[in-house]
Amino acid sequence: MNDAFWSCAPVVRNQRWRSGLPLGGLGCGKLELLTDGSFGKFTINHNWDRPTGVVRGAFLGLRRDDTLTLLRLHRPGEYAADAGRAAGIARLANVPATESVGLFPRARVRFDGLPVEVTLEAFCPLIPGNIDDSALPVALLTVTLRSAADTRLGLLLSWENLLGVGGRRRAPLEDRTGNTHTPA
Secondary structure, eight states: OOHHHHTTSOEEESOOOSOOEEESOTTSOOEEEOTTSOEEOOOOSSOTTSOOOBOTTOEEEEEETTEEEEEEEOOTTTTOOOTTOOOGGGGSEEESEEEEEEETTEEEEEEESSSSEEEEEEEOOOOTTOHHHHTSOOOEEEEEEEOSSOOOEEEEEEOOOOTTOSOOTTSOTTOOOSSOOOOO
């Protein structure tokens, strides 16, 4: 996407705002790409009136040689062990800086302070006059990696299974014991 498109949008540096850019089709619910590179505020489980918070199991990661870095800012205590979950993810490095620009229906987050240039562009296809295609539950994510060095790079996308999370009045959104399957 050209820089002229982004020049009229405000830039958010090294912060997570309360709301991000909503991604999703008309009437399908949405998720938000937050200004620090994290994903949250999901409303895809019939929970439009009560969005999730940051979904800790949904994130991008960059592997460079044998180092894995989470592509979002660190927030103290966000990955502490709780509710029977391991704190292994808490030991991973996070990016030191982000720069986010959002202009609906597009967003761009640049992850700074890495030896590799990493940019995430997100888009939801809302097409004027075309309700059928605008109502598809789709969000497109494009990650661009650039390195001046001859380095092996890998990209990781983790997406937490939110089946059964939210959409129930008495169940807290942090409750991950919703619809579960037990091996026979």
